Amino acid sequence: MDNTKLKIAFFGSSIVSAYWNGAATYYRGIVKALGNMGHEVTFYEPDIYERQKHRDIEDPEYCRVVVYPDDEVTLRALLREASEADVIIKASGVGAFDELLEFEVSQLKKETNLIIFWDVDAPATLDRIEKDRNDPFNDLIPKYDLVLTYGGGQPVIDAYEKNGAKKCIPIYNALDTDTHFPVEPQEKFMGDLVFLGNRLPDREQRVEEFFIKPAQNLPDKKFLLGGSGWDDKPLPENIKYLGHVYTRDHNAFNCTPMAVLNISRDSMAKYGFSPATRVFEAAGAAACIITDHWKGIETFFEPNEEILVVKNGEELEKILGELTPERAREIGEAAYKKVLAAHTYEHRAALLEEVISRRLFGEEKTIDNH
Template sequence: MKIAFYGSSLLSSYWNGAATYYRGLLRDLALRGHEITFYEPDAFDRQQHRDIEPPEWARSVVYPATEESLGQVLAEARHADVVVKASGVGVFDTELLQGVIRHASPHAIRIFWDVDAAATLNEMRGAPDHPLREALKDLDFVFTYGGGDPVVDAYQGFGAARCVPIYNALDPTTHHPVPPDERFASDLAFLGNRLPDREARVEEFFLKAAAALPDRSFLIGGNGWHDKVMPSNVRHLGHVGTADHNAFNCTPLAVLNVARDSMANVGFSPATRVFEAAGAAACLITDYWEGIELFLKPDEEVLVARDGQDVAEHVRALTPERARTIGEAALARVLAEHTYELRGAQVDDILTAEMAQRRERAAA
């Protein structure tokens, strides 16, 4: 099938945490024979911070963030069998949502792909005139980055015909063990952009732990932290491109995952960082969120913390041998159960079944 995907960015992870999620899923779908076109606006300096060049498995269309260019790329939706509007493009989100519905051909499968479902649902609850509320009646599916039954129930309560979580996963060709790199040497490292609904949790789980362990070294990567007051044993790297993620995960004694408020509250929402770290056989410490045991087993494949004190105690007690054992167990688990090959098969099955049903109805 021809898939037209309108998202934030395939080429850059700069202020775009969904980049590796898009790449993993769409690459697998391309390998299954689907023709992928990814449309992304030239916005937020992402094109000046590319991690990859346009891949051979997708047609990449970068359009100026203007109304004229928006109209041109939306017009191309009529050629697709599947049209996807992802959440959080950052510019023209409402126009893109309404435009893909309006321009899609009558036979096309229309999908809203929510990479931050908990936040989107909170917005919808507070805004009776939210454009997605009206659009749901014209969409065939809502796919979500995670969220489990709470998100499915909420979306169906708003009128979604079908809502299916398509969880993050590992692309082992991209994220895998590599030799350590002294640039990332530390006892605990955290990678994530500074966002309003994440900052307080980073203060609790990362900075509080650093303050409690002044003799240990801490490393933080991501955009926006440059003017944040931090303990003296915390080193800030700034943006870390995806090419360095493996070394970032492999080098420290342990790496930390901190969920955003909305994702922690709803649960069942493992971040891409969870699978990237596990894929590199890193020892992962994560804040607690409901459903984590569906992805990694606490104390054996991941260490779970309920506050900064727990994080500090994990780091204090951790030995290189135990860290290695946990990381290797996590790698084995995600390779067996949480790869983009498996997620791609899930999406492919859904799309194939839906298109077959449409053909049957048309032939009847």
């Protein structure tokens, strides 16, 4: 694909706002890398959930952003525009008219284009269609040329292909080196352990297990909690609640404390091979990361050398009680070296380009899913 520049239409939740939108930095990293390769990307996003009032960025130079009102007439006009693209992508969780988009994009297939369903929450989608075989999406899966996923590894690949996907390939989260990097610490983020995540039903119990209870049992340690929705959650006195932490503060949030905690949602932990975007962002800031255990961690980082892994709250309490600033720096620096060497969005976009070239042009290349 050295001389082939593609026109790509991408329907997703939002690329300009991370407000109630955990996929924002993932979209930014992938789309920016594609733009830097010379591909022409248009990102279509609905004006919902007050995201436009809580933008993190202005319209970026690396893609054209189309923010559309929450109405079907406008959306159908944009679908007609998108039908002229070489690659048409419908992401999961757009948040408005998802079923309509899933169907209509599946109908845009031509001999000369590629239609892709990009699942940014494959565990949730797979659980949904397994529970309801009458879900309309079951019949649409085989119509897409490709299913790409935010994570999930072989379990998700097997599940999608069992449900009729022609091909399922994970395009994992990664580090955007332009936006996430080491910075000077900030006093407001000083602490022993921090966690950043919105309050979601399928993660709250794990937050209690891996963060809130350890805080109760380690009253001499200082904990910081960032993310939306925790306002009315009872918290021990040594947890400072920060509310929504804007993207511009993520580097300081990751660089300042002794350690940064990653807690998977239930569905992500179930399928494994699903590192959150914030794992790579924290590694890009040379943070010492402590994560709950999930299958496939070693695919991305070496446990005990580049990341610390705990299976329950008691293990976290033990590790945090023994962790020194010197040891934390060693682990953070090792994670930083690994993420730069293997887990940037340039790495992910290069894989995506190979995937597309094989499907559109029949170019034979070896594709490494990891």
